[in-house]
Amino acid sequence: xxxxxxxxxxxxxxxxRQQTKLIKSFAVDIQEVSYPxxxxxxxxxxxxxxxxxxxxxxxxxxxxxxxxxxxxRLINPQTFIPQNIQRLTGISPHMVENQPSFExxxxxxxxxxxxxxxIAHNARFDYGFIKASFKRVGIDFKPKVLCTVKLSRLxxxxxxxxxxxxxxxxxxxxxxxRHRALGDADLLLQFWRVCESKFGKAKLNxxxxxxxxxxxxxxNIDKDLxxxxxxxxxxxxxxxxxxxxxxxxxxISLRSRVMGHFQGALTQRKxxxxxxxxxxxxxxxxxxxLGALILESRLIKERMPSMNIKLRRSKDLCxxxxxEDQAGVLIPTLVTHHQLTPGLQDNLYGLFYSKREAHSxxxxxxxxxxxxxxxxxxEKRVEGKSCFGYQVKQCSGACLxxxxxxxxxxxxxxxxxxxxxxVWPYAGPIAIKExxxxxxxxxWCYLGTAINQEELYELAASGEAEFDLDIYKIxxxxxxxxxxxxxxxxxxx
Numbered sequence: 157x158x159x160x161x162x163x164x165x166x167x168x169x170x171x172x173r174q175q176t177k178l179i180k181s182f183a184v185d186i187q188e189v190s191y192p193x194x195x196x197x198x199x200x201x202x203x204x205x206x207x208x209x210x211x212x213x214x215x216x217x218x219x220x221x222x223x224x225x226x227x228x229r230l231i232n233p234q235t236f237i238p239q240n241i242q243r244l245t246g247i248s249p250h251m252v253e254n255q256p257s258f259e260x261x262x263x264x265x266x267x268x269x270x271x272x273x274x275i276a277h278n279a280r281f282d283y284g285f286i287k288a289s290f291k292r293v294g295i296d297f298k299p300k301v302l303c304t305v306k307l308s309r310l311x312x313x314x315x316x317x318x319x320x321x322x323x324x325x326x327x328x329x330x331x332x333x334r335h336r337a338l339g340d341a342d343l344l345l346q347f348w349r350v351c352e353s354k355f356g357k358a359k360l361n362x363x364x365x366x367x368x369x370x371x372x373x374x375x376n377i378d379k380d381l382x383x384x385x386x387x388x389x390x391x392x393x394x395x396x397x398x399x400x401x402x403x404x405x406x407x408i409s410l411r412s413r414v415m416g417h418f419q420g421a422l423t424q425r426k427x428x429x430x431x432x433x434x435x436x437x438x439x440x441x442x443x444x445x446l447g448a449l450i451l452e453s454r455l456i457k458e459r460m461p462s463m464n465i466k467l468r469r470s471k472d473l474c475x476x477x478x479x480e481d482q483a484g485v486l487i488p489t490l491v492t493h494h495q496l497t498p499g500l501q502d503n504l505y506g507l508f509y510s511k512r513e514a515h516s517x518x519x520x521x522x523x524x525x526x527x528x529x530x531x532x533x534x535e536k537r538v539e540g541k542s543c544f545g546y547q548v549k550q551c552s553g554a555c556l557x558x559x560x561x562x563x564x565x566x567x568x569x570x571x572x573x574x575x576x577x578x579v580w581p582y583a584g585p586i587a588i589k590e591x592x593x594x595x596x597x598x599x600w601c602y603l604g605t606a607i608n609q610e611e612l613y614e615l616a617a618s619g620e621a622e623f624d625l626d627i628y629k630i631x632x633x634x635x636x637x638x639x640x641x642x643x644x645x646x647x648x649x
Contacts, residue, residue: 215337279303443591475506499599
């Protein structure tokens with residue numbers, strides 16, 4: 157064989173294999189680009205309530221067969237546009253007075269969205285408004301919905317926040333008309349392109365199927381009921397047969413939390429059991445997280461749902477106080493429910509739901525800090541003999557005077573300090589401002605929620621309320637944290 161021909165053969169073979177791979181790769185790329193038709197939607201409205209407020213503008217950017225189509229309409233809401241909304245969006249009554257109503261553009265909009273995946277940021281808001289508007293004119297609107305908040309959380313889990321302003325800054329999106337429908341819809345399309353470039357079209361196709369798939373709803377619950385639950389703070393109540401409450405929960409986003417139960421029902425036995433028992437759902441909105449926490453605690457104690465274990469009412473609430481005996485020893489003395497005045501007693505530690513829990517805690521700190529159970533009153537004193545703890549090297553010997561009594565007292569107070577019940581730090585009742593409401597508290601007790609000054613003073617003057625340990629913990633945490641600056645003292649005349 158000619159040596160030159162012999163050398164050429166392998167080279168030709170390599171080139172052929174490379175060309176074959178390139179053709180196969182090109183074929184795969186062609187298959188990957190086939191998204192479903194996507195409609196990136198944003199709306200502007202006169203407010204945040206589906207039933208009360210109306211749409212003023214709709215902007216849609218459709219991605220179909222790699223082509224972009226644009227649809228935009230100003231809409232006459234046939235109602236007042238608040239000044240703050242006008243300032244935010246730039247849409248004035250003059251701009252919409254000669255524009256068509258939603259009813260007049262409904263069929264055109266339906267045609268524009270039909271057969272496409274409805275994509276929006278915080279999609280429950282945009283989808284909820286459009287669905288409610290269609291319903292008022294007799295059109296049933298049930299598209300597949302994809303939320304870009306969920307998309308962002310899924311693909312960028314380390315990102316601290318996922319609101320639209322954060323996404324704009326995190327991914328250097330180009331803003332053309334913020335808080336106008338088409339401008340914000342364009343931002344969603346830009347974000348989609350960013351995701352596409354980072355993760356590829358095949359991955360986004362997987363994400364579409366993952367996020368659009370509807371979770372399995374309980375067999376006795378209608379989807380329209382789920383759709384009507386707001387994504388707002390508050391408490392939800394699950395009812396079983398005969399309207400008996402079986403579970404009460406709280407969330408800063410009611411609908412998302414309720415849906416979380418049903419998604420969990422596919423993999424978690426407890427959630428599956430709950431899902432099968434549900435016959436109805438109710439909810440109560442609050443102005444914020446603090447109101448939801450307090451309301452949940454109260455509702456569970458009032459209605460005693462079968463599947464809530466925590467936050468139950470206790471009739472045996474008790475705590476420890478330290479009493480010095482004749483020998484100068486500080487002895488923990490149990491203060492029972494009838495003697496408790498939390499918020500006024502300085503020498504009070506705990507609190508505990510039962511005497512058994514109180515004694516268990518005292519035994520635990522005795523072991524941890526090598527305290528003497530005889531001096532703590534947990535073990536009977538036998539003159540001249542040590543406690544049992546000393547024999548097993550769990551007591552430092554205060555019972556045999558090997559440890560000075562003042563040092564034992566100090567160790568005991570240090571151990572109990574973490575559980576000291578704080579004296580009420582205000583001269584009288586206070587109001588904690590949350591949203592448009594005022595949560596009225598006095599001596600750690602919840603007096604009620606006011607929406608105006610008249611209700612505020614009426615609640616503050618209403619007298620003593622029953623102390624509740626769970627509400628005490630909630631309020632104490634709130635006052636030392638996020639709500640510290642929202643406190644307003646209430647002067648009672």
